[in-house]
Amino acid sequence: MRFLKFLFITISIFLFFWLAYWSSDTFFEPKAYNYMVKTFTANKHGSDNIVLIVIDDKSIGRHRWPWKRSLYCPIYDYFKEYTKCKIIISDSIVTSNDDVVADNAYFNSLSNIDNLVVGMALSSKEYSDKHFGQKYDKDFKNKFAINITDLRMHADDYPFSSLAIFPIKYFNAVKNVGAITTARGDDGYIRVAIDALNYKGTIYPSIALRAYSYLNNNESFSITDREVIGDNTKIHIPTNRENGGIYTPIRFYKPNVSGGSYSHKTYSAVDIMDSYKELKNGQKPSINPHDFDNKIVMVGANVKAAATGLADVKRTPVSNEHSGLDVQATTLDNILNNHFMIEVYDWQNIIVAMCLMLLTFFIIRNCTLFLSISSITLLIVAYIVLCAIAYRYGFAVNIITPIAMMIITMIFAYSHRYILEDRNKEKIKTAMGKYISEDIMKSVVKNIDELKLGGKKANVTVLFADIRGFTSMSEKMSADEVSVILNEYFTEIEPIVTRNNGVINKFIGDAVMAIFGEPIQDKNHPKNAVRCACDMLDKVKELQTKWLKEGKPKIEIGIGINTGEAFVGNIGSEKRMEYTVIGDMVNLASRIESNNKVYKTNLLISSSTYASVRSIVDVVKISNVKIRGKEKTLDLYEVIRLIG
Numbered sequence: 001m002r003f004l005k006f007l008f009i010t011i012s013i014f015l016f017f018w019l020a021y022w023s024s025d026t027f028f029e030p031k032a033y034n035y036m037v038k039t040f041t042a043n044k045h046g047s048d049n050i051v052l053i054v055i056d057d058k059s060i061g062r063h064r065w066p067w068k069r070s071l072y073c074p075i076y077d078y079f080k081e082y083t084k085c086k087i088i089i090s091d092s093i094v095t096s097n098d099d100v101v102a103d104n105a106y107f108n109s110l111s112n113i114d115n116l117v118v119g120m121a122l123s124s125k126e127y128s129d130k131h132f133g134q135k136y137d138k139d140f141k142n143k144f145a146i147n148i149t150d151l152r153m154h155a156d157d158y159p160f161s162s163l164a165i166f167p168i169k170y171f172n173a174v175k176n177v178g179a180i181t182t183a184r185g186d187d188g189y190i191r192v193a194i195d196a197l198n199y200k201g202t203i204y205p206s207i208a209l210r211a212y213s214y215l216n217n218n219e220s221f222s223i224t225d226r227e228v229i230g231d232n233t234k235i236h237i238p239t240n241r242e243n244g245g246i247y248t249p250i251r252f253y254k255p256n257v258s259g260g261s262y263s264h265k266t267y268s269a270v271d272i273m274d275s276y277k278e279l280k281n282g283q284k285p286s287i288n289p290h291d292f293d294n295k296i297v298m299v300g301a302n303v304k305a306a307a308t309g310l311a312d313v314k315r316t317p318v319s320n321e322h323s324g325l326d327v328q329a330t331t332l333d334n335i336l337n338n339h340f341m342i343e344v345y346d347w348q349n350i351i352v353a354m355c356l357m358l359l360t361f362f363i364i365r366n367c368t369l370f371l372s373i374s375s376i377t378l379l380i381v382a383y384i385v386l387c388a389i390a391y392r393y394g395f396a397v398n399i400i401t402p403i404a405m406m407i408i409t410m411i412f413a414y415s416h417r418y419i420l421e422d423r424n425k426e427k428i429k430t431a432m433g434k435y436i437s438e439d440i441m442k443s444v445v446k447n448i449d450e451l452k453l454g455g456k457k458a459n460v461t462v463l464f465a466d467i468r469g470f471t472s473m474s475e476k477m478s479a480d481e482v483s484v485i486l487n488e489y490f491t492e493i494e495p496i497v498t499r500n501n502g503v504i505n506k507f508i509g510d511a512v513m514a515i516f517g518e519p520i521q522d523k524n525h526p527k528n529a530v531r532c533a534c535d536m537l538d539k540v541k542e543l544q545t546k547w548l549k550e551g552k553p554k555i556e557i558g559i560g561i562n563t564g565e566a567f568v569g570n571i572g573s574e575k576r577m578e579y580t581v582i583g584d585m586v587n588l589a590s591r592i593e594s595n596n597k598v599y600k601t602n603l604l605i606s607s608s609t610y611a612s613v614r615s616i617v618d619v620v621k622i623s624n625v626k627i628r629g630k631e632k633t634l635d636l637y638e639v640i641r642l643i644g
Helices: 002-041 057-062 069-082 100-111 130-144 168-173 207-215 269-280 324-336 346-366 369-392 400-432 438-446 470-475 479-499 525-549 584-599 607-613
Strands: 050-055 087-090 116-120 148-150 176-179 192-199 202-205 221-223 227-230 236-238 240-242 245-249 265-268 296-301 313-316 319-323 454-467 502-508 511-516 557-572 577-582 603-606 617-625 634-642
Touching (some): 002 346, 002 369, 002 400, 050 057, 050 269, 050 324, 057 269, 069 100, 069 269, 069 296, 087 207, 100 168, 116 207, 130 168, 148 202, 176 192, 176 202, 176 207, 192 221, 202 207, 207 324, 265 269, 296 324, 313 324, 319 324, 346 369, 346 400, 454 479, 454 525, 454 584, 479 511, 502 577, 511 525, 525 557, 525 603, 525 607, 525 634, 557 584, 557 607, 584 603, 584 634, 603 607, 607 617, 607 634
Parallel strands (some): 050 296, 087 116, 116 176, 148 221
Antiparallel strands (some): 192 202, 221 227, 227 236, 240 245, 454 511, 557 577, 603 634
């Protein structure tokens, strides 16, 4: 049963920690990731070598949407004829035919641009033209696929079943294609870029990777389980694998304005159109074409007005209205500048969390409460600082989950610690209660943090009880026999003392010393001491009858009681102390007890005690008693019986 209980508790704790880890990693870590990226990683703007041509509100205000495709021609012709840009990237897809004249103009314009990369889209849904894929898949592969060698251990297909339709003239006009598919997290945020997609056994690059390939003499790539490697440039793009896709965490840049849509320099599409017209008319252009020399130009739409259908707005860690065009630009920027976000693997995050949990547990087990809390607080702060530094240099590590696991470990460890301490305290109290009074033990436990040498003066009553002729009796008995008699006697006496609000301070051989009035506060301590003494004598008579039947020797006891002021508290050294009562009145109580032998009595009390108990006892006065150590004689009183 004990093993099954242990197994159940172990499994329960494991499941609890696993659930806590999973929930934290799933729900809270993404928010922490967003904050850390925005605060520490996105500390500079995107490269000046990438510029964005945006169909924006200004452009839509000039030319009502939807645009005929012929309106795009001045934009592409401007860059073809008047600039020396490295590459033009179109962050859009064309899936249908428009006006024949406009289409012909648009497709003819594109066909004259060799350094153009356009977008393609894959879908898990079938498009309306079911025959397109069957007809063009092979031709599409032959024309647009680039050399990508898949070296992954498990090269699963991404769940795409159809290719976005390319009108035949568009298909014939463009020369370079890359996927513009994005991947969103469960919370709708884009944090990773898709490097490549597997479609019907062929791996197609993203538009960013395709652009990089073009800029580097049609670079080929190899894909491993951890990275995309340029075969010639030897660039290493770190990746994560999910659902067969190949992902790279995006290292975002600082927006041009706080919470803005762009991290790269932007131009309005109509300004480019106006500049093209001005150049054609021999006028000075509004925008100098040489501003784009050796630049990477990306063209796309971003209009917030939903009615236009151009709201290419994404949620990212740096902005809730991040332009999809700028996201693609950021991905390309990362690749060109070897500027990546490195995500720590899950197993590494788990190891970090486990190490912090073990360290937390070790601190709690070996340090005081204040020191452990202080140490763990500093540990958490240090970990947060390290995480901030890591993010600053592009390393994404879990921050909330390890801290959450540390806090949960603290709860469990402190709970276990105090449950264990309570159990040990009870064991100690039980064990020590056999050596010292339970009441003294309670006082010690209650004031454990204030335990020190010293005490106070208090009015108390002290009782001494001694067995008559014990020494001669013990000489005739074995040690075991003596032990049996003493233990039985003390066992019967102790509850009598306790019942009368007294505390057995110590056993002195066959003698008992009891205190009344401290540490138990009792204003009637003289009366209770005398009642206790009478009860003790009655108990001894019962024991005499019992022992006589058992063939054991008869014993008699003598009791002496005194009341007065004494020092009560902890006596001894810093390492070893004893709670006791000392003073002349204690010595007097002991001397009074010894006079029972002289006067053949059983219970003698001092005059100070008698003054407090005269209403409840019948006594015989013994006058002018010479007490050893005292110059003056004293009056003692033999208690005959209780009367109240």
